[in-house]
Amino acid sequence: xxxxxxxxxxxxxxxxxxxxxxxxxxxxxxxxxxxxxxxxxxxxxxxxxxxxxxxxxxxxxxxxxxxxxxxxxxxxxxxxxxxxxxxxxxxxxxxxxxxxxxxxxxxxxxxxxx
Amino acid sequence: xxxxxxxxxxxxxxxxxxxxxxxxxxxxxxxxxxxxxxxxxxxxxxxxxxxxxxxxxxxxxxxxxxxxxxxxxxxxxxxxxxxxxxxxxxxxxxxxxxxxxxxxxxxxxxxxxxxx
Numbered sequence: 001x002x003x004x005x006x007x008x009x010x011x012x013x014x015x016x017x018x019x020x021x022x023x024x025x026x027x028x029x030x031x032x033x034x035x036x037x038x039x040x041x042x043x044x045x046x047x048x049x050x051x052x053x054x055x056x057x058x059x060x061x062x063x064x065x066x067x068x069x070x071x072x073x074x075x076x077x078x079x080x081x082x083x084x085x086x087x088x089x090x091x092x093x094x095x096x097x098x099x100x101x102x103x104x105x106x107x108x109x110x111x112x113x114x
Numbered sequence: 115x116x117x118x119x120x121x122x123x124x125x126x127x128x129x130x131x132x133x134x135x136x137x138x139x140x141x142x143x144x145x146x147x148x149x150x151x152x153x154x155x156x157x158x159x160x161x162x163x164x165x166x167x168x169x170x171x172x173x174x175x176x177x178x179x180x181x182x183x184x185x186x187x188x189x190x191x192x193x194x195x196x197x198x199x200x201x202x203x204x205x206x207x208x209x210x211x212x213x214x215x216x217x218x219x220x221x222x223x224x225x226x227x228x229x230x
Contacts, residue, residue, distance in 0.1 A: 036221075043118075043205050043221035044157065089156055100147065100209065100219065101170060104156035 012111040023073040023090035032093040118222035135191040139208030
């Protein structure tokens with residue numbers, strides 16, 4: 001079916017360590033993926049995106065990896081900081097009608113321990 | 115340069131009442147999206163609108179829910195005869211075009227609807 005899901009509901013890391021958040025998607029036709037960060041009481045905030053013609057994209061302290069063979073997406077956060085504590089969602093762009101509709105996963109809570 | 119503005123931030127309604135949620139897109143944005151987020155869940159697409167047009171309402175419940183984006187003024191998500199299951203956070207997002215550009219689109223801070 002059409003779904004985007006995350007492997008782990010909660011990830012706890014030590015401040016300064018690297019974090020890896022995983023996501024599986026089911027539609028091989030999806031061509032655009034986004035990671036969002038959502039802090040408590042706020043709306044989703046764009047982190048980084050990647051198109052299906054890429055395997056890797058880097059931003060400031062974040063890297064997104066896309067493995068189309070196994071339909072897997074990951075977000076790597078380097079030197080995790082307390083301010084990174086939030087819920088992280090992957091999303092894929094809806095296919096077919098070009099409406100920009102996004103399909104979100106359920107989210108992974110990242111807890112950063114000082 | 116204000117972002118996507120949603121109001122009210124919190125809304126409490128009794129069962130059977132109507133809820134009206136407003137969204138003002140970013141300046142220059144003519145595309146609006148509404149999403150609903152239940153507690154401990156991801157966002158679920160509801161509807162996509164351009165000025166005066168509903169483009170995709172595949173995520174809207176068939177009854178009681180409606181949305182509009184008039185030529186002037188904010189986009190409105192209207193829920194009639196609310197029930198407890200409507201309690202959720204409702205997020206609006208806007209983009210300058212149909213969401214195909216980079217950076218996805220910009221979300222507002224949401225309206226948290228509580229039905230009592």
